[in-house]
Amino acid sequence: xxxxxxxxxxxxxxxxxxxxxxxxxxxxxxxxxxxxxxxxxxxxxxxxxxxxxxxxxxxxxxxxxxxxxxxxxxxxxxxxxxxxxxxxxxxxxxxxxxxxxxxxxxxxxxxxxxxxxxxxxxxxxxxxxxxxxxxxxxxxxxxxxxxxxxxxxxxxxxxxxxxxxxxxxxxxxxxxxxxxxxxxxxxxxxxxxxxxxxxxxxxxxxxxxxxxxxxxxxxxxxxxxxxxxxxxxxxxxxxxxxxxxxx
Numbered sequence: 001x002x003x004x005x006x007x008x009x010x011x012x013x014x015x016x017x018x019x020x021x022x023x024x025x026x027x028x029x030x031x032x033x034x035x036x037x038x039x040x041x042x043x044x045x046x047x048x049x050x051x052x053x054x055x056x057x058x059x060x061x062x063x064x065x066x067x068x069x070x071x072x073x074x075x076x077x078x079x080x081x082x083x084x085x086x087x088x089x090x091x092x093x094x095x096x097x098x099x100x101x102x103x104x105x106x107x108x109x110x111x112x113x114x115x116x117x118x119x120x121x122x123x124x125x126x127x128x129x130x131x132x133x134x135x136x137x138x139x140x141x142x143x144x145x146x147x148x149x150x151x152x153x154x155x156x157x158x159x160x161x162x163x164x165x166x167x168x169x170x171x172x173x174x175x176x177x178x179x180x181x182x183x184x185x186x187x188x189x190x191x192x193x194x195x196x197x198x199x200x201x202x203x204x205x206x207x208x209x210x211x212x213x214x215x216x217x218x219x220x221x222x223x224x225x226x227x228x229x230x231x232x233x234x235x236x237x238x239x240x241x242x243x244x245x246x247x
Contacts, residue, residue, distance in 0.1 A: 031214040040218040052219075053226060055199040056187055059115055060230070063122025064183035071127040071179075072172060075134025080164065085135060096128030100186055104194055118190040125186060126179040133175030137168030173238040180230045188223055200226070 015033050022032045031039075043049040078085045078092075085092070100121040107117035141164050191201025200223045207216035 029213055031217055035214050036217045036221065039214045040221065043215070043218060049222065052198055052200050052203050053222065056184070056191065056201065056223075057226065057230075059118055059190075059199070060122065060180075060183040060187040063119040063187070064126055064180055066119070067123035067126025067183075068130050068176060068179060070123065071130025071175070072134050074127070075131040075172075076138060076165070076168075078131065079135035079138025079168065082139065085139075092128070092131065096132065100125045101189065104190070108194075113195050118187060118194070121190070122183050122186050125182055129179045129182065130172070130175045133171050133178075134168060137171030138164050141167030169242055173234065173242065176234050176238075177231060180234050181227055184223070184227050184230060 018030075018033050021027065022030055040049070078088070103121055103124070104117065107121055111117040111120055187199070188201035188204070190196070191199035192205040193201075196202040200219055203219045204216060204223070207213075207219060
């Protein structure tokens with residue numbers, strides 16, 4: 001059997017386990033898969049589901065891309081100039097250890113209420129993930145290839161473009177996969193608790209408060225599927241840009 005079918009087998013087993021749980025134990029707060037997907041179809045037909053998905057995706061992606069650009073740029077500098085990291089190591093480790101949610105009150109004070117503080121905090125969190133991954137990718141690139149390039153006359157920009165940056169790409173993409181999931185997690189969390197009127201997080205919280213259990217599971221399912229899709233998008237670009245790895 002083709003390995004490409006393995007994820008679908010896992011999905012089938014999950015749904016089958018879900019079905020068995022509902023039919024054997026009949027839990028009060030667990031609707032059947034059929035009920036959940038029927039509600040999901042109903043929400044999709046109303047148009048509300050698409051609006052919420054787009055709202056969440058937009059905020060998560062804008063924050064993710066902003067933080068990724070900043071983090072990769074700073075990571076290259078820190079990885080290439082090791083003195084920079086030794087100088088700012090405390091600052092980097094301090095700020096990357098702060099939970100973004102803890103900064104939300106400050107974000108509201110400086111940026112106001114709305115989408116902007118959510119995007120800013122997502123970018124803040126993503127920046128540190130990409131900075132560390134990029135820096136270590138550049139710093140620990142192949143010493144043999146660097147020596148070979150230097151022997152062949154490569155210097156400065158050419159050494160970085162032809163050796164250091166390509167060597168760092170696997171580590172960068174590893175950071176991107178972590179960061180895109182983190183972006184969605186933070187966006188949904190912010191939508192749940194910080195003054196949103198739309199988005200998947202807002203709908204999940206609203207459904208829980210009003211005991212719309214089937215609707216709650218529908219939105220949770222969509223959130224999981226969105227995270228899966230975003231991760232697959234990063235993997236798609238990774239395979240294009242890292243084809244030389246032979247994966």
